[in-house]
Amino acid sequence: MKGAGSRVRWRRANFVIGATLVTLLVGLALLSFVWTPYSPTDLDIPHKLQPPTPAHWLGTDSLGRDIVSLLIVGSRVSIAVGLIAVGIGIAFGVGIGLLAAVKRGWVEEAVMRFADFTFAFPALLSAIMLTAIYGPGLVTSIVAIGIFNVPVFARITRASALVVRSREFVLAARALGKSEWQITIEHVLPNIAALLIVQATIQFAIAILAEAALSYLGLGTQPPTPSWGRMLNEAQAQLFQAPQLAIYPGVAIALTVLGLNLMGDGLRDILDPRLMRRR
Amino acid sequence: MLDVLPGNAAEVMLGESATPESVAALSAKLGLDRPAPVRYADWMKGLATGELGTSIAYDTPIAQLVAERLVVTVPLALMAMALTTLLAFSLGLYAASRHGRGGDIGVMAASQIGIAIPNFWFAILLILAFAVKLRWFSAGGFPGWSEADGGGVGAGLRALVLPAVALAVVQAAILARIVRSAVLDVLREDFVRTARAKGATPRGVLWGHVLRNAMVPVLTVMGLQFANLLTGTVVIENVFSLPGLGRLVFQAIANRDLLVVRDVVMLLAAAVVLINFVVDMLYVVIDPRLRVRAA
Numbered sequence: 001m002k003g004a005g006s007r008v009r010w011r012r013a014n015f016v017i018g019a020t021l022v023t024l025l026v027g028l029a030l031l032s033f034v035w036t037p038y039s040p041t042d043l044d045i046p047h048k049l050q051p052p053t054p055a056h057w058l059g060t061d062s063l064g065r066d067i068v069s070l071l072i073v074g075s076r077v078s079i080a081v082g083l084i085a086v087g088i089g090i091a092f093g094v095g096i097g098l099l100a101a102v103k104r105g106w107v108e109e110a111v112m113r114f115a116d117f118t119f120a121f122p123a124l125l126s127a128i129m130l131t132a133i134y135g136p137g138l139v140t141s142i143v144a145i146g147i148f149n150v151p152v153f154a155r156i157t158r159a160s161a162l163v164v165r166s167r168e169f170v171l172a173a174r175a176l177g178k179s180e181w182q183i184t185i186e187h188v189l190p191n192i193a194a195l196l197i198v199q200a201t202i203q204f205a206i207a208i209l210a211e212a213a214l215s216y217l218g219l220g221t222q223p224p225t226p227s228w229g230r231m232l233n234e235a236q237a238q239l240f241q242a243p244q245l246a247i248y249p250g251v252a253i254a255l256t257v258l259g260l261n262l263m264g265d266g267l268r269d270i271l272d273p274r275l276m277r278r279r
Numbered sequence: 280m281l282d283v284l285p286g287n288a289a290e291v292m293l294g295e296s297a298t299p300e301s302v303a304a305l306s307a308k309l310g311l312d313r314p315a316p317v318r319y320a321d322w323m324k325g326l327a328t329g330e331l332g333t334s335i336a337y338d339t340p341i342a343q344l345v346a347e348r349l350v351v352t353v354p355l356a357l358m359a360m361a362l363t364t365l366l367a368f369s370l371g372l373y374a375a376s377r378h379g380r381g382g383d384i385g386v387m388a389a390s391q392i393g394i395a396i397p398n399f400w401f402a403i404l405l406i407l408a409f410a411v412k413l414r415w416f417s418a419g420g421f422p423g424w425s426e427a428d429g430g431g432v433g434a435g436l437r438a439l440v441l442p443a444v445a446l447a448v449v450q451a452a453i454l455a456r457i458v459r460s461a462v463l464d465v466l467r468e469d470f471v472r473t474a475r476a477k478g479a480t481p482r483g484v485l486w487g488h489v490l491r492n493a494m495v496p497v498l499t500v501m502g503l504q505f506a507n508l509l510t511g512t513v514v515i516e517n518v519f520s521l522p523g524l525g526r527l528v529f530q531a532i533a534n535r536d537l538l539v540v541r542d543v544v545m546l547l548a549a550a551v552v553l554i555n556f557v558v559d560m561l562y563v564v565i566d567p568r569l570r571v572r573a574a
Contacts (some may be wrong), residue, residue, distance in 0.1 A: 107284050120548040124510045132532050132540040209397050213514050218531065236403055236518070239418070243407050250400035258395035 015266020021259025089149020098159025201264035371458025393452025501556035
């Protein structure tokens with residue numbers, strides 16, 4: 001029992017660390033709307049590639065822009081991409097998944113084959129394809145990452161909705177004369193919400209990584225909008241003169257993803273303690 | 280799918296400043312004036328026979344371009360997968376054998392950090408450490424497999440070490456957790472206790488019973504990971520300026536060479552599907568019980 005107790009404390013600590021990191025990220029993004037040490041778009045060539053100083057806490061980049069300001073404003077892009085891409089995934093994926101679980105038959109088969117097809121195109125491949133047609137940009141990358149999220153949520157929703165629909169309380173609701181869609185909205189959806197929330201934190205982290213990769217390749221966020229991926233792209237050209245520039249944005253991405261993953265793990269344990277016992 | 284999207288491939292390739300005449304000429308050259316189902320059938324036939332059309336930017340058959348690039352991408356992906364497997368099994372088995380103790384917690388914490396690290400950032404850190412500071416490896420480029428071109432097998436493999444490590448470490452962090460949890464699940468099974476009671480050695484139990492039974496979930500994740508590795512090579516090849524498929528597709532976007540982008544993306548997607556199919560086939564080889572259930 002002692003082991004189980006320490007495991008619960010360990011899991012709670014993970015959740016607290018994750019939630020703290022995510023809160024910090026959201027706080028930074030909100031702060032950027034009212035305050036940054038310097039404007040992230042102001043160029044100051046005479047003071048380029050400065051090491052950390054009291055005036056510029058993390059120094060300046062190759063165009064003299066303040067690194068702290070770029071990092072703070074860059075968090076906005078990460079949050080926006082995560083929110084919208086996961087929003088697209090939930091909006092379409094949950095709807096399609098529920099439809100498959102309720103209708104069964106050929107509708108379910110069609111949904112699952114669609115999910116299989118979309119799974120063959122990871123976010124990066126979809127983004128490359130869309131970029132080739134529409135040109136690079138933040139919207140294109142958000143749409144591509146969002147499209148990749150749709151089958152993820154569709155599969156999870158269908159599988160968990162099928163389990164919930166086989167429970168007694170659904171049978172009771174049906175006996176009371178409720179329609180299939182009433183049962184789905186009033187009973188199935190609330191019972192699978194916890195699972196979807198946990199998956200949303202995981203997909204949020206994946207979206208941030210995908211956007212960073214796309215921006216690093218020059219296919220995502222375009223200048224002058226600051227983004228962590230772009231900062232890494234620009235830093236690579238200065239690797240010999242200012243290696244520290246390649247450290248900060250990567251740490252920001254890693255801490256954000258770590259925070260989301262820890263929070264997702266913690267949420268899963270809080271919302272479904274049976275899973276923790278199995279680990 | 281490209282046909283469903285608004286616009287015409289020729290317009291995309293020629294850009295906004297193109298004249299209607301040049302768009303019409305390129306449309307005719309690409310056969311865009313034919314009905315979509317006919318073009319689709321032709322394209323599928325081309326995929327099956329290896330005749331993918333001609334790159335506008337390189338004026339070279341796409342199949343030839345792809346073949347030239349595959350000699351970099353395939354060894355890179357295989358090296359990365361081998362490294363991923365080696366790292367993940369070592370760490371996962373070690374963590375499972377130290378379940379609940381310091382070693383287990385250490386591996387789990389390290390893997391949590393590994394999962395959070397973007398592979399392209401890790402690649403930049405590797406360049407910083409091993410190319411800029413220690414100067415053990417070059418910061419990028421590929422000398423080729425032929426000694427006549429100034430490269431060779433040794434030099435080629437050396438150029439792929441850092442990219443493979445960058446790809447593998449992040450994937451290994453994920454796989455190590457799966458190996459650990461699958462092994463722990465199997466260790467709790469009655470047949471493992473029986474095997475031990477019959478006097479089987481710990482090594483015999485591990486190789487003969489535990490690993491074999493733990494392989495089904497591990498293989499599933501490995502299949503998905505190979506797909507991640509393939510798309511990961513698109514980014515990593517650009518970090519290290521390796522002339523592989525990833526670099527080709529990136530240059531094709533810059534050149535508006537839509538046909539090359541389409542064919543390379545489809546090739547990668549087909550590889551993802553094929554790998555998952557092979558994984559499905561392997562299930563029954565590893566676990567004959569599945570064959571009985573399927574029958």
